[in-house]
Amino acid sequence: FFRFAPQKSKAMGISAWCFVLCLLLAARSANANEWEWAGAFNLDTAESYTWAAYKKNGKYADGKMKLLIWPTSNATGAGIHAIEAEAKAKWNSASPVEVQTTSGISLTSNVLYNLIFNEGLFASLFRVDLSNTQGGTSAFVILTQHNPAEFEANHTHYFIDDHGHHANPGATEPADDHHNHDHASQNIANKPTLNDHDDHDD
Structure with a gap:
């Protein structure tokens, strides 16, 4: 009896580790389709914005990216947490609308x-129009499949208002205030016509 006890204990230990590993893999699978980044913004629904992605070293960080805009109560971390359950249900259940730069589709909420x-x-530039948002809110959470900073180049910014000013989040998850104090402007009017030879990051 005592001779086999260590082997039995070892087998039980392996089983326990397998059980924990299965739980971790299940949790990872459950989160596989969720966003990587979320930013809470105060936005003027009377004007339009531009969501932008730029090439670095001659290529985009990825060829496509899921994006969801959701109204919230305020542009804070609490505002992000307040919409997570609803946004998660939408993110995991809806078939995304594919939008190309030539589609002529404006991104809106929900x-x-x-x-x-x-x-x-x-x-690649995409117009954002929130004028039809119901409820009169000016706070929105933008959730993205990838961190938008991965798609910035040189002194560009991923989100710009009608005046060329950077639109910065009041809070992000994961926390990152890299852009929160950057109030620079950028002229993006001619960017869509630039070809690969104009990418100075090469």
Whole structure:
């Protein structure tokens, strides 16, 4: 009896580790389709914005990216947490609307999009129009499949208002205040016409 006890204990230990590993894999699978980044913004619904992705070293960080805009109560971490359950249900259940730079589709709230970046251009730009948002809120959470900073190049910014000013989040998850104090402007009017040879990050 005593001779086999250590082997039995070892077998039980292996089983326990297998059980823990299965739980970790299940948790990872459950989160596989969720966003990587969330930012809470105060936005003027009377004006439009531009969501932008730029090439770095001659290519985009990825060829496409899911994006969801969701109204919230305020542009804080609490505002992000307040909409997570609803946004998660939308993110995991809805079929995303594919949008290319030539689609002529404006991004609005409560719709899951799959942005397709134009490989022939240095920048892929998407218009954001929140004028039809109900409830009169000016706070929105933007959730993205990838961190938008991965798609910035040189001194560009991923979100710009009608005046060329950077639109910065009041809070992000994961926390990152890299852009929160950057109030610079950028001229993006000609960016869509730039070809690969104009990408100075090469």
